[in-house]
Amino acid sequence: MSHTNARPFLASACCLLVLGGLSLPSFGAADAVAADKLVAQLQRSPADLQAAQAEGRKSSAFCANCHGETGISRYPEVPNLAAQHPDYLLRQIDAFLTGKRKNEFMQGLMKVLSERDKAAIVLFYAAAPVQAATAPGPRAAEGEAHFAKLCARCHRDDARGGDTFPRLAGQQREYVRLSLTRYLTQSGERFYAPMTAAVTQLGRDNIDAVADYLSGLK
Ligand code: HEC
Ligand code: HEC
Incomplete structure (x- = not known):
């Protein structure tokens, strides 16, 4: 899965940082609140x-x-x-x-x-608006059924989440795939045991279906 290789992307990120003219947020001193x-x-x-x-x-x-x-x-x-x-x-x-x-x-x-x-x-x-949904991917209907069974109790029925549960509706398809694969394999970028449990139940083969579904929502 070549899309999981972030190196070319990070290289361009470093170039962005050294280029002038970009407005970086101010360095925060010790903030009171x-x-x-x-x-x-x-x-x-x-x-x-x-x-x-x-x-x-x-x-x-x-x-x-x-x-x-x-x-x-x-x-x-x-x-x-x-x-x-x-x-x-x-x-x-x-x-x-x-x-x-x-x-x-x-x-x-x-x-x-x-x-x-x-x-x-x-x-x-x-407060930023979510862009109109892209067309749902080919396995969206299948993904919807998995989502209702395994994910909706935390991410809500409409996949819009709430509080500390992230919104997933309209999320980038590749990012969803990458994130789910990372939780599944416990590759080390993030750790949250209930997510690893949920994706284990979902199974690697169904990650694409869920990504097809979520990226097509708004
Ligand atoms: C060079 C590209 C780049 C820039 C510039 C950048 N980000 Fe990110 N950001 C990323 C990537 C890539 C991720 C996903 C990291 C991962 O793989 O877990 C991310 C993740 C995040 C997340 C987690 C989102 C989630 O759904 O879990 C937040 C919050 C975030 N960025 C905020 C910011 C803020 C605020 C700024 C500006 C001060 C910023 N980012 C600038 C690339 C960037
Ligand atoms: C027990 C509650 C719970 C269940 C069940 C659950 N999630 Fe999550 N999910 C979370 C929480 C909390 C996070 C943020 C965890 C972290 O900080 O790493 C998360 C993170 C994610 C992310 C990363 C979002 C981002 O913006 O980075 C994706 C994608 C995701 N979940 C999809 C799913 C899918 C698909 C299922 C079902 C197969 C599922 N989740 C089941 C609670 C849950």
Whole structure:
């Protein structure tokens, strides 16, 4: 499976970093308030929320090189962030920072974000619209049945997730395949035992079917 080889992609990522003219988020000094608390605070006032989302759009200018300007990614192996849940996104940012989730580039990049940057960015992505679904893949109907049986209790019937359960509806097909294969084989980039159990029950041969189904939703 050649698509699991991220090296050419990472090489271009490094070039992006050294190129000038890209607006990197500001280096955060010791922030007083943690991002999750800030998110909760900002969500309380519609005006604050709107301002934070506008700020998040600016702070995510560099992220747009891969994740797209409104969170619809530009590469099949890069996840969409549009309409993803703030709690889930903050958890993943933390997981990169603590090294619990491994991706050399993302682990380095997350260090430049202040708590305020993180809060503004996740609020911006959470409000971004999910693009119209691509045509469901050839095994979508089969995938739907597997999903209802094995996955919906956490990711919800509509695959839109909630809180710390990621939204999967409309996610990049290749990213879904790659992620499921990693949980199945416990290749080490991420570890979450209930996901390994679910994909083991699903079986390797049905990963494509589920990816066909999820990528065609919105
Ligand atoms: C050079 C490309 C690139 C850039 C630039 C980039 N990312 Fe990523 N990002 C990735 C890849 C690839 C992954 C998937 C990592 C993996 O394989 O687990 C990812 C994963 C993530 C995830 C986890 C999403 C999920 O569904 O689990 C978050 C959150 C994230 N990135 C946020 C950001 C933010 C915020 C920025 C800007 C500050 C950014 N990224 C910039 C490539 C990039
Ligand atoms: C017990 C609850 C639970 C079940 C059942 C479950 N998931 Fe998950 N899933 C999660 C959680 C929580 C995460 C985030 C885990 C992490 O941080 O690595 C996740 C992550 C994922 C991801 C990565 C999303 C991203 O943006 O990176 C995919 C894809 C996924 N699940 C698909 C599935 C499929 C398909 C099934 C059924 C075969 C399934 N899940 C069953 C809870 C569950």
